[in-house]
Amino acid sequence: MTIDGAAEKRWTSRCACGWSVTGSADLVIAATIEHGERIHNMAATAEQVMARAVPADDSET
C-alpha cells in the first residue's frame, strides 16, 4: 500500500479524539483505518488517510 512513493517517509496521522500514530505510510494507513473502524465506526480509504497525514518531522516541531 504505497501512495506516490511516500512509504519511505515517516508520517503522523492524528484523530480528532487525540489518538495518533507515526510511522511509514503503510503503517499509518493501516493503523488509522483500523482505529477509525474499530473506535469510531468510520470507513476511510488510504487516500483519505494520507490526505490528512503530515510528515512526522513537521508534526514534531
Place this chain on the structure above:
Amino acid sequence: MQAEVFVVWLDGGQPALTGPCGPAPWLIELGSGDHPVEVVERIVRDVVGPPTLVHSTSWRRDRDAVVLSFVVVIDGELVGEMESAPIVRASLARSTATAAPRHIETSAVVEHGLRHLAWLAQDDAVVAEELPAAWRPVLDGYVPEPFRSLG
C-alpha cells in the same frame, strides 16, 4: 448522524468520564440503516467491555450532523488504562420556547445526561434494577434545578 458517547463510572464513589478517547466525548459514526442503540452497545462492548447501561439522553444539531448523546454506565473494572476525569456539575443549556440553544457545551450535555439517568433510576424499572446501588446516592444529587438552586 453521529453518536456522542459518555462512558461513566464511579471512581471512589464519584462519577467520572472515561473511554477509548479518555474523558473526551467518544464519537461514533451512524449509518442511515443503523439502529443507534445497537451500534453504540456493540462498539462499547467490543472496545471497552460489556456495558451496564446504554441510554440515549439528548440530541442536537452539531458538526453538520444530528448528534445523539449517550450515557453508558460501566463497571470500574473495565476502565483499565483508559484515561479518566471526574465529572463536575454544570449549568444546562436552555432552549427558548420554540428554538434550540445556540451553543451547547459538552459539560452541559453530560449534566443533562446524568439528570436523565437520575430520572430513569426512579421511573424506569429496568434502569432501577440494573444500575448498581452505589449510583443511587450519586444520582440523588442530580435533582431538578429549581430545587437545587434553593439548596
